[in-house]
Amino acid sequence: MRVSDALALIRERLAIVAEAETVSAGESLGRILAEDIAAPLSLPPFDNSAVDGYAFRFADLGESPLPVAARVPAGKTVAEIPPGSAARIFTGAPLPHGADTVAMQEETSLDGDAVRLPATIKRGANCRRAGEDVARGNLALPAGRRLGPRDLALASALGVGDLPVRRRLRVGVFSTGDEVTAAGDGLAPAGIHDANGPMLAALLTRWGALPQALGILRDDASSLRSRLAEAATRFDLIVTSGGVSVGEEDHVRAAVDEAGGIALWRLAIKPGRPLAFGEVGGTPFLGLPGNPGAAYVTAVAVLLPVLRFLSGGTEEPALPLVRSGFALTKRLGRREYLRVCLHQGADGLSEARAAPGGALTGLAASDGLAELGEEIEAIRPGDLLPFRAHPLG
Known part of the structure; x- marks a missing residue:
């Protein structure tokens, strides 16, 4: 399924977490506005x-x-x-x-x-002139807007000290696999440390959610079902990484299918094809790939919009464009994300080049992801590409 079609399907199936709270303007950065804010006075208030x-x-x-x-x-x-x-x-x-x-x-x-x-x-x-910025009674900030510093400047200039915002989403995060061990613990001969759990928790925090690391789901169907069902009673969203592909030891997808149902499986995306969306006991579930690079890409491409849908957010910021510094051919009908570093070209414009390194070292070395749409078959040097900068702390 194409990414845009998958997001449309997901949006149809998600109910907004409508609970709201009132916080001070200083505490509202990055929060989703729950109600329209009409201007209580004109800006400027006088000529x-x-x-x-x-x-x-x-x-x-x-x-x-x-x-x-x-x-x-x-x-x-x-x-x-x-x-x-x-x-x-x-x-x-x-x-x-x-x-x-x-x-x-x-x-x-x-x-x-x-x-x-x-x-x-x-x-x-x-x-x-009085009111030339915004007139008293007119819409100043629309519901669904993620509040940034400029919005807080407007609210404060209007004398609005407290803002109604959606409460932060509670997200339970699992890693999966018998081979996975938390960082700091000893490794078995065929073991690997958990990269996805900390990465996803950090992204969720940066995106305004309240993540809770729930540990590692082992490759046992009964235990999987039990732990997923328990998490469904406590969180607004369950996120896992790994266990949703087609292998005999990939048990997560089957457990979710039994506990509520899978509505989406596999995306026309690279990296990140094995991705599952469904529900567990009425709680939305998103299963990301186990490969850390693919988990990161699908978090940016799918998890972030899911958070926006659940919070009632209405805006999807337009991506800036950067100039390609490379040539590439790709499969038509599939969206691809490339790890890139930005360099200043001879004319002063930003130019994207492939980041050096492997899946994780390349991700760590890159400045962001260049997005190659489904309609693209080839990239030539000089082509303009949408660019997603990595979120910082």
């Missing part, structure tokens, strides 16, 4: 000057120089200036009644107690 300079009536421009009748610093008001006069004004200060234009200080000169104004100035120059 004001965008520069340091002189405010005057545009109709008086022909009488320049104008006597300076008032001084208006930010935070102070002057009710009105007489016709045929100007006011010394500073950035952010309210315009006196009647004044409709501001000349920048650099474009004026003083003639005793009068100011000489530029003859070419336009009516309304350097004025910010």
Whole structure:
């Protein structure tokens, strides 16, 4: 199944975790807004000057120089200036009644107690009108928006100190396999350390969820069913890595199928084809591949949108484009993700080149993933590619 079709299917089957809480603006970074926020006041709240300079009536421009009748610093008001006069004004200060234009200080000169104004100035120059940013009562921030620093600036400027946000999703994370051992524990002769559990927990934390590492699911069907069923009673989402392919020792998919059902299995994606989505006792389940590189790619391509769907998020940010520094052919109809490093080209533009190293060393050395869509068969140097930067701590 194509990634876009899989995400559409998943979205249809997920119910938003609708519980919300009110937190301070300082605690809301990265959270999903639960309700529309209408502007309780206009921004700017009054007509004001965008520069340091002189405010005057545009109709008086022909009488320049104008006597300076008032001084208006930010935070102070002057009710009105007489016709045929100007006011010394500073950035952010309210315009006196009647004044409709501001000349920048650099474009004026003083003639005793009068100011000489530029003859070419336009009516309304350097004025910010009340409500031109957002008018009182209008939508300022829509529900479903993931709040970033710019959103918090807007909310704070509107005087909104507390924001209604979706509660953080509780996600249970399992690794799987008899061969897998937690980092720090001794290895069996054919064992490997668990890379996926810490990686997925870190990604989930970075993406605003509350992950809990639940340990390693061993290759035993009865134990698998029991532990998955128990997790379903405590979490909003269960995430596993490994055990969802076609091998005789891949028991996770069968256990989920018995406990609730598999709605999706295998994606047209590289790396990451073996991926399962379903439910366990009514709780959504996402089974990622066991290969760490594939687990990372499918976390970015599928797990992140799943978190957004469950939280009621509405936005999928557009990906920036980078220039390809390599040539490649690929299978039509399959989405591929390449580990790339960014370099500055001779013309100053960012150029993506394949990251050196293997599955994990290449992932660690890379700056992000270049996304090659299903419709692409070949990449040539100079082609523009969507780029997903790795999330940082």
